[in-house]
Amino acid sequence: METHAFQAETQKLLDLMIHSLYSNKEVFLRELISNASDALDRRRFEAVSNPELASADDLAIELIANRIDRTLTISDNGIGMTKEDLVEHLGTIARSGTLEFLKKTDGGIDEAPDLIGQFGVGFYASFMVADEVEVVSRRIGEDKASRWTSHGAGEYALGDAERDEAGTTIKLTLKPVDGDAGVSDFCDEWIVKNVVKKYSDFVGYPVKLTIIEEAAAPPAVEGEDEVIDVTPSGPTEREVEEPLNSMKAIWTRPESEVEDLEFDEFYKHITHDFQEPSLRVSTSIEGTFEARALLYIPSKAPFDLYHRERLQNGVQLYVRRVFIMDECRELLPEWLRFVRGVVDAEDLSLNVSREMLQQDRQIQAIRKHLVKKVADSLKKLSKDDADAYRLFWAEFGPVIKEGLLDFEEKKGRILDLLLAPSTSDDTSLTSLAEYKERMPEDQDSIYYIAGPKLEVLRRSPHLEAFKEKGIEVLFLTDAVDEVWVGQGPIDFKELPFKSVGHGEVELGSDEDKEKAKEDLEKKEEDFANLLGAMKSAIEDDVKEVRLSSRLKSSASCLVLEDGDLSPQLEAMLRQAGQEIPERKPILELNPDHAVVTALGKRFETNPTDARIKESTKILLGQAILAEGGQLDDPVGFAELVNQLMAETL
Ligand code: ADP
Numbered sequence: 061m062e063t064h065a066f067q068a069e070t071q072k073l074l075d076l077m078i079h080s081l082y083s084n085k086e087v088f089l090r091e092l093i094s095n096a097s098d099a100l101d102r103r104r105f106e107a108v109s110n111p112e113l114a115s116a117d118d119l120a121i122e123l124i125a126n127r128i129d130r131t132l133t134i135s136d137n138g139i140g141m142t143k144e145d146l147v148e149h150l151g152t153i154a155r156s157g158t159l160e161f162l163k164k165t166d167g168g169i170d171e172a173p174d175l176i177g178q179f180g181v182g183f184y185a186s187f188m189v190a191d192e193v194e195v196v197s198r199r200i201g202e203d204k205a206s207r208w209t210s211h212g213a214g215e216y217a218l219g220d221a222e223r224d225e226a227g228t229t230i231k232l233t234l235k236p237v238d239g240d241a242g243v244s245d246f247c248d249e250w251i252v253k254n255v256v257k258k259y260s261d262f263v264g265y266p267v268k269l270t271i272i273e274e275a276a277a278p279p280a281v282e283g284e285d286e287v288i289d290v291t292p293s294g295p296t297e298r299e300v301e302e303p304l305n306s307m308k309a310i311w312t313r314p315e316s317e318v319e320d321l322e323f324d325e326f327y328k329h330i331t332h333d334f335q336e337p338s339l340r341v342s343t344s345i346e347g348t349f350e351a352r353a354l355l356y357i358p359s360k361a362p363f364d365l366y367h368r369e370r371l372q373n374g375v376q377l378y379v380r381r382v383f384i385m386d387e388c389r390e391l392l393p394e395w396l397r398f399v400r401g402v403v404d405a406e407d408l409s410l411n412v413s414r415e416m417l418q419q420d421r422q423i424q425a426i427r428k429h430l431v432k433k434v435a436d437s438l439k440k441l442s443k444d445d446a447d448a449y450r451l452f453w454a455e456f457g458p459v460i461k462e463g464l465l466d467f468e469e470k471k472g473r474i475l476d477l478l479l480a481p482s483t484s485d486d487t488s489l490t491s492l493a494e495y496k497e498r499m500p501e502d503q504d505s506i507y508y509i510a511g512p513k514l515e516v517l518r519r520s521p522h523l524e525a526f527k528e529k530g531i532e533v534l535f536l537t538d539a540v541d542e543v544w545v546g547q548g549p550i551d552f553k554e555l556p557f558k559s560v561g562h563g564e565v566e567l568g569s570d571e572d573k574e575k576a577k578e579d580l581e582k583k584e585e586d587f588a589n590l591l592g593a594m595k596s597a598i599e600d601d602v603k604e605v606r607l608s609s610r611l612k613s614s615a616s617c618l619v620l621e622d623g624d625l626s627p628q629l630e631a632m633l634r635q636a637g638q639e640i641p642e643r644k645p646i647l648e649l650n651p652d653h654a655v656v657t658a659l660g661k662r663f664e665t666n667p668t669d670a671r672i673k674e675s676t677k678i679l680l681g682q683a684i685l686a687e688g689g690q691l692d693d694p695v696g697f698a699e700l701v702n703q704l705m706a707e708t709l
Contacts, residue, residue: 061219077187083242088185090259099138125247127273137227140199143206190232197228256304266303311354355401378404395463464544505558508534516688521614542629563622597673608648616679618645
């Protein structure tokens with residue numbers, strides 16, 4: 061045997077495990093059974109393409125509880141591991157969830173025992189209950205086995221071993237029973253049976269149990285004086301007759317007969333998530349294609365939700381109760397990539413490949429059904445439990461909105477799920493239906509303002525006229541928002557989305573609009589020469605300088621023409637390597653603002669006064685800053701302001 065040091069993170073995790081006060085230590089068994097079940101799945105999958113090598117009809121998980129040695133052994137005849145696999149999987153931490161877990165446990169596990177509950181720690185959980193762990197594994201197709209042993213302190217030993225067939229055996233030398241620390245007697249028949257039933261009932265392979273114990277002494281017979289030999293007569297081995305688990309595919313059982321806890325455990329089993337899911341969706345598809353699905357929405361977004369290649373996602377595909385593949389992405393669109401669960405199709409071939417799935421009409425029909433079902437369930441959640449829905453939206457809202465970019469999706473269905481902050485309330489979010497409900501009768505659009513920072517948007521000059529008229533404006537702050545509102549006309553129940561920073565504003569009744577327009581035209585005439593002079597002062601930066609009816613308290617703002625891309629979206633597209641033609645904004649002025657009227661007066665006295673040019677630059681700078689934008693020449697701007705201050709102070 062040769063010894064190897066654990067990777068630093070692994071050692072840290074092991075220390076946490078060994079000294080953990082986490083009381084729910086029995087979960088180690090769920091972890092090991094779940095790993096064994098995964099290994100059996102992988103073997104069965106391998107057998108589809110390589111039957112000679114991998115097929116076996118007695119796939120099972122065997123537990124041996126040895127009460128004499130106080131060991132518990134978990135054995136599977138699954139895919140097995142090579143020596144390199146052992147080093148890679150059991151000496152280092154590959155799972156980013158676990159690394160995340162470590163970051164959060166800086167203060168030691170006892171300050172936050174819940175964290176074990178939140179992040180799976182898999183195999184290493186064994187060290188919560190065992191002083192020593194031995195793994196003997198033989199990979200399918202290899203004739204040699206390897207042994208890995210460790211006390212969990214600093215290093216592990218690695219060497220060659222014998223094993224009759226492919227698979228993995230994990231032997232735990234159990235810690236002494238300690239009720240206070242949650243270390244039960246994990247080689248007790250009743251305890252093992254209960255733990256398996258509780259966490260692993262639905263595992264698709266039989267979990268068998270053998271008990272090794274001292275044979276019981278013969279019972280003392282009353283009335284006899286003969287000395288009875290009470291020395292044990294040696295170990296006996298007894299196999300519990302029935303498998304400990306029912307193995308019933310949970311999705312085939314009537315929902316009313318399955319307890320919520322079982323559904324949750326199943327979710328944890330397939331996802332390795334330690335938290336309860338936030339929503340469960342079960343559905344069956346009948347008709348030409350038959351299938352059943354049991355889907356879940358996690359309560360927390362995985363940290364790699366936006367790293368598509370890295371994300372563990374999609375659902376498991378089964379065909380007639382036989383596991384076919386993990387992460388079957390074809391069954392759900394990208395914007396539902398966080399949905400996990402199982403789909404069991406009746407009419408697919410058992411050796412269906414990923415490539416075939418993309419073309420398969422049945423898969424497409426199932427996918428359509430699932431999208432509708434998930435969207436309906438979310439809609440229902442938003443009605444039944446607004447708080448829970450809000451939590452869901454906070455985690456997954458931006459991903460749901462990606463669906464609006466998918467040409468094949470029904471946009472209405474997705475917009476129905478949307479929540480956004482708005483000017484109507486500082487703290488809560490609104491749905492579009494609620495927004496519509498509150499709209500004045502003559503309002504014909506849904507107004508929004510988009511940008512990355514909510515606080516900046518809330519104070520935007522663009523909102524002034526809307527606030528004055530009591531018209532609600534939505535705040536769209538996710539990066540994806542700029543894209544879906546920018547990609548072309550989109551409407552919700554025939555109400556088009558309209559940006560408050562694009563084009564002209566026309567609010568109120570037809571009469572109001574007409575009157576506002578006339579007013580503005582008249583003022584434009586009065587200001588025409590000034591506007592011309594201002595335009596030539598900042599010609600390089602703006603397309604036009606005009607008067608505005610959208611401003612009430614601010615002096616200036618920048619607007620875009622209808623159809624123009626927002627600056628953020630432009631920047632995004634440029635970053636993505638697209639050629640975007642240069643586009644200049646329009647500077648709008650508030651004709652009733654003291655600065656603008658004073659500027660008008662000065663222009664009348666002296667149209668070539670240098671102050672006019674300088675003030676124009678300041679007004680432009682203010683408008684850029686109010687949007688949360690950046691000035692091209694911040695130092696020049698500060699100089700202009702200082703000069704002005706020096707003159708007035
Ligand atoms: P997880 O199972 O969540 O990936 P673990 O720490 O429990 O994390 O296991 C790490 C890896 O070790 C597994 O992903 C798998 O590749 C391998 N492994 C663990 N147990 C077994 C087993 N019984 N048979 C084959 N491989 C296993």
